[in-house]
Amino acid sequence: MPQSILSIGDSGFENCVNLESVTSLNSNPPSLYASGVFPGKTFASATLYVPAEAGERYKNDWYWKNFRSIQAIGSTGIEATMTGGQQQNVAATADGIAVEGTAGLVEVYSVDGTLVTRVNAIGGRTDIALPADTACL
Numbered sequence: 001m002p003q004s005i006l007s008i009g010d011s012g013f014e015n016c017v018n019l020e021s022v023t024s025l026n027s028n029p030p031s032l033y034a035s036g037v038f039p040g041k042t043f044a045s046a047t048l049y050v051p052a053e054a055g056e057r058y059k060n061d062w063y064w065k066n067f068r069s070i071q072a073i074g075s076t077g078i079e080a081t082m083t084g085g086q087q088q089n090v091a092a093t094a095d096g097i098a099v100e101g102t103a104g105l106v107e108v109y110s111v112d113g114t115l116v117t118r119v120n121a122i123g124g125r126t127d128i129a130l131p132a133d134t135a136c137l
Contacts, residue, residue, distance in 0.1 A: 011037065012037045019039075024058075028054065043068060048070045049072075096129040097128050106119045
């Protein structure tokens, strides 16, 4: 769910009976207007992914805390890099990474040194989608 989702109505995901994961990019748990937003088994079987800085808010929320597994996203472990005296920021996203402050070729490598992708960054923010379950540098 994008950061812009502020609330979810009753039965919002009731027909999504095979969810394996739910990702909320909102730093504040979205408000719910009923307790039947997700099918009951979702709490035991799906992982809830939330921004790293919001983990405790979700774990303490009356509804969201029902997810048995709540995992933080948003940190690559690399906070910034320097190239040519300019700082670039790197952050995890729901489906890869975002690079800010650079223009030109960006290469992403797996932890074993294999090139995963090359992207021509346009300056500002560039989102780079990565294959699922890929640990990258």
